[in-house]
Amino acid sequence: MPEGHSVHRIARQFAQNYVGRAVRTSSPQGRFAEGAALIDGREMLAARAVGKQMFLEFEGDLWLRVHLGMYGAWDFAGTIEVDPTIASANGRMGQTNQRGTDLGEVEVFDAAGENSLSSIGAPRRARAHVRMSEQTTGLPADDHWPPHPVGQVRLRLLTDVTCADLRGPTACEIQTPDQVVAAIAKLGPDPLVDDVDEAEERFVAVVRRKPTAIGLLLMDQAVVSGIGNVYRAELLFRAGVNPYTSGRDVPEDTVRALWRDWVRLLRIGVETGQMMTMDGLDGDAYRRAMAHRDDRHWVYHRAGLPCRVCGTAIVVEEAAGRKLYWCPSCQA
Incomplete structure (x- = not known):
C-alpha cells in the first residue's frame, strides 16, 4: 500500500x-x-x-x-x-x-x-x-x-x-x-498538512491515553495519517520501542520523538521518492540505498537477517493482518 x-x-x-x-x-x-x-x-x-x-x-x-x-x-x-x-x-x-x-x-x-x-x-x-x-x-x-x-x-x-x-x-x-x-476530520494529523506543533500535541494526547499497542496505533489513520507498514517498523526501531507496548505505557518523551521522527522521514520521502530510513550513509552506501530497498531500511523486510546494530535475528510476526518486523533485542 x-x-x-x-x-x-x-x-x-x-x-x-x-x-x-x-x-x-x-x-x-x-x-x-x-x-x-x-x-x-x-x-x-x-x-x-x-x-x-x-x-x-x-x-x-x-x-x-x-x-x-x-x-x-x-x-x-x-x-x-x-x-x-x-x-x-x-x-x-x-x-x-x-x-x-x-x-x-x-x-x-x-x-x-x-x-x-x-x-x-x-x-x-x-x-x-x-x-x-x-x-x-x-x-x-x-x-x-x-x-x-x-x-x-x-x-x-x-x-x-x-x-x-x-x-x-x-x-x-x-x-x-x-x-x-x-x-478529513476522521483522519489523524499529517505533518505536511497540519500545524506541526499542534499536531504533535494531538498525537501525543491520543497515544498516551490508549491501551492499544503502539505498533497498531501507528497504523491507525485516525491516530496519525500516512504511516504504513514500512514506516511503522522503521520508526519503532529507530526509537527503540517494543511494538507491543501499549500507547499509554510509552513515555511521553518517546511518543514526542516518534512524532518528530515521522515529520523528518515523511519530508525525506516526499523529496526523494523513497522511504529512506537509515541515517549517516556515505556516498556509496547512500547510492546503494537509493537504488535498492533492502539497503535503505533497518528492519523492514529483513526477517531472519541479523540486526544491523546488535546482530540479533530480525523477527517478523503478524499484527492485525500485516507483517510486523522488529528486533527483539534493540526493541526489548
Whole structure:
C-alpha cells in the first residue's frame, strides 16, 4: 500500500500538471461512469493529500476523493512537468517509481543504470507510462494519443498533453465540500498538512491515553495519517520501542520523538521518492540505498537477517493482518 509520502508526491504531480486546466474524464472500465460524467470538462482547482488519501477539487463545488488502498495505482503518460518547488530546492524530483537523488556532484543511478537527475526533466515527453504507486515499473511505450487504456482503468483524467489512469483503488468517489471536511476530520494529523506543533500535541494526547499497542496505533489513520507498514517498523526501531507496548505505557518523551521522527522521514520521502530510513550513509552506501530497498531500511523486510546494530535475528510476526518486523533485542 502506498504510504503518505507517495500520495503527497502524486498530489503534487496533479497540482503541477492538472490544476488550472479543464479535464476530460471517463471510466474506460465503466465502474465509475456516473462519477466521471459529473466532473467531465470541469477545471481542476486544487489537489491535496492528507495521509494516504487524495482530494482533487473541480469547479462547481465537486471533489474527487481517492484512496489507493492495497492495490491502487496511478499511471501517468504524456508531457509531465516536475514540481518546481522541490526541483529548485533539492535538485531532484522524480515519480514514485524512479529512484535517485543528488549527492553534490555525485551522480546516482538506479538498479537499471538510469541517472535520475538527467532523465527527469520539466517538461518532457514520456514515451513510456510512469506509474505512481509503490514498487512499480514503467509500462510499455504507446505512441497513440491519448494512450490506449491498459487493464481495468477505473478513471481517466485527460488534458491536452497529460493522461492519468487510475486502477484498483479502495475508494474513488465524488464528494461535496462538506463530505470532504467530514472525511478529513476522521483522519489523524499529517505533518505536511497540519500545524506541526499542534499536531504533535494531538498525537501525543491520543497515544498516551490508549491501551492499544503502539505498533497498531501507528497504523491507525485516525491516530496519525500516512504511516504504513514500512514506516511503522522503521520508526519503532529507530526509537527503540517494543511494538507491543501499549500507547499509554510509552513515555511521553518517546511518543514526542516518534512524532518528530515521522515529520523528518515523511519530508525525506516526499523529496526523494523513497522511504529512506537509515541515517549517516556515505556516498556509496547512500547510492546503494537509493537504488535498492533492502539497503535503505533497518528492519523492514529483513526477517531472519541479523540486526544491523546488535546482530540479533530480525523477527517478523503478524499484527492485525500485516507483517510486523522488529528486533527483539534493540526493541526489548
